[in-house]
Amino acid sequence: MRRAIFTLVVFIFVSFQISFAQEKATIRGFVYDSKAKYPLVNANIWIEGTNRGDVSDFKGYFEIKNLAPGNYNLVVSYVGYKQTKEQIQLKSGEVKTVEVYLEELPYFSVEEIVVLGRPAETYNQAEIGGREIMKKAPRDLGDFVRNFSNTSAIKKGGYALDPVVRGTKFDQINVQIDNGVKIEAACPNRMDPPTSHVQAEDLEKIEILKGPYALRYGPNIGGVMNFVLAKPKRFEKFSIGGNIETGYESNWNGKVARLTLFGGQRLFDFRIAGGVKDYKNYKDGDGNEIQSSFKIRDWTGKFGVNLGDNHRVQFSIRETYARDVLYPALPMDGRKDDSRIISIDYGARNLNSLINSVNLKAYYSKVYHLMDNEFKPTRLNVDAVTEANTKVTGGRGEAGLIFGNNLLYVGFDYAKVEKDGFRTRKMKTGPMAGKTFIDTVWQNSYVSNFGIFGEFRTGIYGFNLMLSARYDVNYAQARTPAPSFAKLFGNLSSKFHNFSFSGGLDKAITPNVQLTILAGSAKRSPNISERFINFLPIGIDNYDYVGNPSIKPETNNSIDLILKSKVIGGIFKGDVFYYYVKNFISAKIRSDLTPKNMGVRGVKQFVNIDRAKFFGFELGYTSTFSRTFGFDLNIYQTKAWDAVTGEALPEIPPFEAKTVVYYNFFDGKIRPELTIRAVARKSDVSTSFGETSTPGFVLVNFLVDIVYFKFADISVGVNNLFDKAYYEHLNRKIRTSGIPIYEPGRNFFINITMKVGE
Incomplete structure (x- = not known):
């Protein structure tokens, strides 16, 4: 045995x-x-x-x-x-x-600006797409971009938040749609920033390139933000399908409904979608009602023709209609905001051994904006109505050339922004009672920018090298200025020749560690508000603002140091950046000028600060040790100050840490997800801007994403789980009380997408 x-x-x-x-x-x-x-x-x-x-x-x-x-x-x-x-x-x-x-697929996109996998790590890029957008029930894209590291938004009401990336905002960020399409706010208070003209339900993904390094996509000093609208699906044989989406948010009593149809075959394809949103006022964590209701209708269409495997022509149209949008931080509310975007694209790939790609785009966008003070306390003294119009005409062309292992992009872009509008004031009290005043808002102004660019990429001695440059000619003029404005400033046109350049170098130090260095010097010319706004409050604070036709372009001299590593069962990314901005555009009080509006504290004029400095970091870790359980952790902060006076710059977000913990059931078809945000107290503030310290807070959100069924995707969850009363540092103050706008209290939501033919 x-x-x-x-x-x-x-x-x-x-x-x-x-x-x-x-x-x-x-x-x-x-x-x-x-x-x-x-x-x-x-x-x-x-x-x-x-x-x-x-x-x-x-x-x-x-x-x-x-x-x-x-x-x-x-x-x-x-x-x-x-x-x-x-x-x-x-x-x-x-x-x-x-x-x-x-081999690259012959089916390609004309909307995206970054193709991952190429030696493009010399962009500091991030993206959120697909189900990651829809499962979080974003009612507003400006609010949703807060999900990116070191990205926040300025809040004036419940809708149309304005993105902020590393403390840069407005035209310091190049915000575009489908790789190059520009749309401009018509409202002087920016009730209608570019993000308000795109709905989350129509998005395929959001791309953000931080820093002034991606010069191919237009002038900027803070980064590029590209909203990629969903493109038509591709079929070999004629097919048609679609989906129906519906959603509800409890705190807002908010309702969403949307219908999408798509179809086609190898030669042609299309996608048509439209929907409505109806949101009421929400309550904060203390039960106080915040004036924040809005209504949105929109529709979009994309129609493509595939001229063989390597050529595509695509026509796109989008219209958005916003009604009765309340802004408690502004002197008026948005009664009507109508926009239209039309574009046509031609794209080609792999034409021969030299020409890898060709992209041509032409577009036109316009916005009609109507606002009034019907629900404001000032209505007792004056009836005020403002009508404003904006249109943008532009285009872009780019060719990608391959020389051995070298890749060269060359091209041009052009945009002409035109603005006009009038404000009517009917006085009801005081010595001017019965009189009507008509004020020109934009003074029939325009800014045109023509740029040429080149970007070279190569590999040398184990390094990936990127060199980029662009040259812009920028011209602006107020065509029909108000007599008082013309008398004050005289010359009402300006022209700038701007040269920008950047470089990037990355190397895989080991198979698991990559180091990237980015450096650049980029210029941005002032926009129409900064040049020609005519004694109007513009939503920044309680002052009339006046433009400055002599203001100079901003120049950001910047550097990023990025480390990526596979470590401890996950991927780590660390980024330290520094910006040295010459001629930073800010505003100062002009005590010698008399305001035109009732209740304002005085007049501010846009001016250049000699130099400003930004310093910050972004640390992130994504676990990869398990396909079932995982988490993401991100920690980031930006500090910025006037390098002459030492005072902090306004509207810079505080230190923040965020973690997302998830568990995958049934191969990821059911995924509960817990998000915890910890935001520090903000004490380094700009007192001259009127900022005050902001208390810190901890916020907990929970959702369950369900893609278990073939015919439907479902997400259900709760934001602000513990009903916390809090506000973000960048939230503007309610005009009547001077109290910051508090964020929504506990808010349950559900989204359902019914699918046919997918």
Whole structure:
């Protein structure tokens, strides 16, 4: 018996050793783009029929260990490329090295500005897309962009929040739609920033490129924000489908309904969508009602023709109608805001060995804005109505050229912004009772900007190198100025020649560590408000603002140092940045000028600060140790100050830490998710701007995302779980009380998308 047991143990031991020896085979290799031969980062590699696999690192490298000898099918895939499969035969103990070259799909997008995987890590880029947008029930995109690290928004009411990236805002950020389309606010108070003309339900993703480095996409000093509208689906044979979306938010008594139709075949395709939103006033965590109601109707259409595999023409149209939007922080409310965006695109890919891509775009956008003081206390003294119009005409052209392992983009862009409008004041009390005054708002002004740009990318000695430059000619004029404004300033036109440049260098120090350095000097010319606004409150504070036709462009001299690493079962990204801004545009009190509006504290004029400084950091960690459980952690802060006086600059968000913890049930088809935000007290404030310290807070949100059913996606959750009474530092103050606008209290929501033909 003992001999039998001994023999069995020996047999098992020997079998184990043989088996163990046989498992020591390894497949390793690199994944490259087949045309330009650059490495593809984060490509998926796996053994067919198993759960064994890897993700390529910064050099395109992957490795799958401990494989038994035998025949395997190695599958490699990457977004935007054809999936490939290679047969691999392994011998015992063999280390097989392969190189995999993936071909780009002929189906391409004319909307996106960044193609991941190319040597484009020299952009500091971030994106949120697909289900990540829809599951969080964003009623307003300006509010939703707060989900990005070091990105906040200025709040004047419950709708149309204005994005802030690293403390830069308004035209310091290049906000665009579908890679180049511009739309301009008509309201002097920015009731209608660009984000208000796009609805979250119509988005495919949001791209943010932080810092003034991506000069291909237009002049900016703070970054690029691109809202990519969902594009038509592609079919080989004629098909048609669609979805119906509905949602509800309890605190706002907010209702959403939307219908989408899509279809086509290989030659042509289309996507048409439209919807309505109806939101009431919400209550804060203390039960106080905040004037914040709004109504939105919108529709959009995209129609494409595919002229072969490598050519595409696409026509897009979008219209948005906002009604009865309340702004407690502003002197008026938005009665009507109608916008239209029309664009046509031509795109081509892989034309020959030299020309990798060609993109041409032409567009037109316009906004009609009507606001009044019907529900404001000033209505007792004056009836005030403002009508304003804005239109933008523009275009963009770009070619991507390949020389060996070098990639060169060259092109141009153009935009002409025109604004006009009038305010009518009917006096009801005082010595002017019965009289009517008509004030010109924008003085029939325009700004045109024509730019040419180039961007060169190459690999050298293991480094990825990016060099970029652009030259802009910017011209502005007030065509029909108010006599008082013309008398005050004389010359009402200005012209600037701006040169901007940037560079980036990144290197995979080890297979798991990448270091990136970005540096640049970029210029932004002043906008129409900063040049020509005519004695009006513009929603910043309780002052009349007047433009300055002699104001100079801002110049941001910047540097970013970025470290990415695979570490401790996850991916770490750290970024430290510094901005040195010459001629920073701010405003100062003009005690020698008399305000035109009742109840304001005086007059401020836009001026240049000699120099301002920004310093900040962004730290992030994403866990990858488990497919079931995971979390993201982000910590960030920006500090900014006037380098001459030492005073803090206004509207700079405080220190913040945010973590998202999730668990995947049924292969991720049901995913509960807990978000915790911890925001620090903000004490370094601009007293001359009228800022006050802001208390810190901790906020908890919870949602469950359900994609279990083939016919429907569902998200349900609660924001501000513990009904916290709080406000963000960038929230403006209620005009009647001087108290900051508090955020909504506990708010339950549900979103349902019914799908047909997907």
